[in-house]
Amino acid sequence: MWLAGATIADVAIKPRSRPPLTRLFAGKPAASLLPVLPRLFSLCSVAHQVAYLSAMEAAQGREPAPARLRSRITAVIGERLTELLRGLFVGRAALDGTSAAAVRAVMQASALLGGVDEAAPEALHCEAIAQIRTALGALGISSEAAAFEPGSALAASVAGCSGKLVAQPVVEPSFLTLADDIEIVARLLADGAAYSDAPDLCGRIPETGVWARSARRKEMSSSSGDPAARLKARIAEIGQLCAWLDHGATDLEEGVVASYRLGAGKGAAAVECARGRLYHAVALDGEGRIVNFEFLAPTEWNFHAHGPLVRNLKGATLAAGRQGQDAVRALVGSFDPCVGFSLGFREAGHA
Template structure:
């Protein structure tokens, strides 16, 4: 199978003096899943999904499997459901740490080793969506906790260790050379799931490429989850988003250690829409991921659509554009670096190209 897609987002920031006058986003292209898999047995797709989605592959597999079960009128056992949630949480933790460290912070030898150890341990949990022994789970969680402590994250609700790579990075971001505008923030929640999946199956790729809810494009991801747990700042700059990401890392580690409480963000939800029609939502690292399927009587794929968090956050009228348009930035490299940091804080699941142009000099 030859899969050629443009896995990059092009972002053009139009400047008028020291103010961002406009932001243009050229989205990535996405795999046409119905065209690729129509007529194939649903059960044959699970091994293929990690080839299509290298990031958050566990979340995609859980979303697809849950959607198929809903279409078939089946329901996962409590033990299987619990294992899937644990796998998704572990993968979310891995992806959050990846976005914090890989390619963004200069790490010494000890910090780099801690990142590798944490990712290896969380992959043990994330790679076992149908179950892992309690002994192995405890060993992996202990390794994750020790690695996070080595990176400066001592525990849930505790301050970063002074002098750690993360503490230094947060201090640097707090002095960022960008003043984001005051904007009305809206967030995607589990209460929107049925509306989203109904529109997804009805609109197909046209909807998933540019999703909306009654004309609004809500934000999804770490900042949205943070907002659901209490009041948030009216201006969400890269420093605030970084701190929310660090807090979630500590929270997820604490949840994995306890292992007996419910998370409050609807980690995995499935919906039977009609006979042969099902959908699922999974709260992954970057936000709410949706899969929707239609099966024939032999459980072959008739329709298969997905909607990733990146399509909300990097919508042409979405949260990133709202956070940048009207912002005031310092001239030169420092201001551009601050814009790049804010774009990175939205953590797209693909790479991005950032171009700055002066209005009137196209």
């Protein structure tokens, strides 16, 4: 963060390094990559497996049976719920005994909902949902109201959320949608890492993730959201996801799992995971071996050098001292990056 007095004059983001998956797996059978993905991607590993499997099937001209697609969506939703819940506590709030046990219970129960390609038996599914609902209740999250209980630890966390920037720029809404998929996957397969490292849609860098989903549902006039508002949106979605897993009472956004055939031996898929829309694209040879494999994670949009986070920070006015820096840190954390981050503050005159 480059500061001119109390104003953020500029923001520079140094990107993370990404594994060279095409170089690692070129020439190998397409199916051989599937069991490796959970070791490559420790977060949202189910979403990565579903995205890759769906892209591979599209490249081969195959479509999953409705029951198999349903089991994949259930697995993705279960993982999204646990990832959002973990993000509320890990690194944000100290876990007391009750909270730690409840978070652990949700994560254990979600593993019982079924795998990427196999649904859990009905009795086991119901048992898992009951365990999730009880644990969320202990945390103060109501699946019926899709909200948190007053007086709960989460309510205190929202109330004490390291507050707002003194003044924040007005940001025009721009959100990633299902309608953007075809353009994104075509460019991903054509341009590879040059595109996935700095994606755009005709110069537009939209936001993806919980806040984008919430804003689209409520048709918000602005995409800006302070950390407390983004925290509330995450809590509400956890409740909504639990309700969907329980009895489908809440409508999911369209295209939780979508796949696209891009030509002979070429396929792609998009999966709506915890942090936003995840893309995989693959090209196979006539023997079913990997010629090209690319992926694009939600963090590359939200933490783009000219993306949503930068637009919400550049030109903002900070409170003096530690309070202002804490407000920036809270806003960055509310975008929920899939990797760790650190912040540095410099005076613009020293650039």
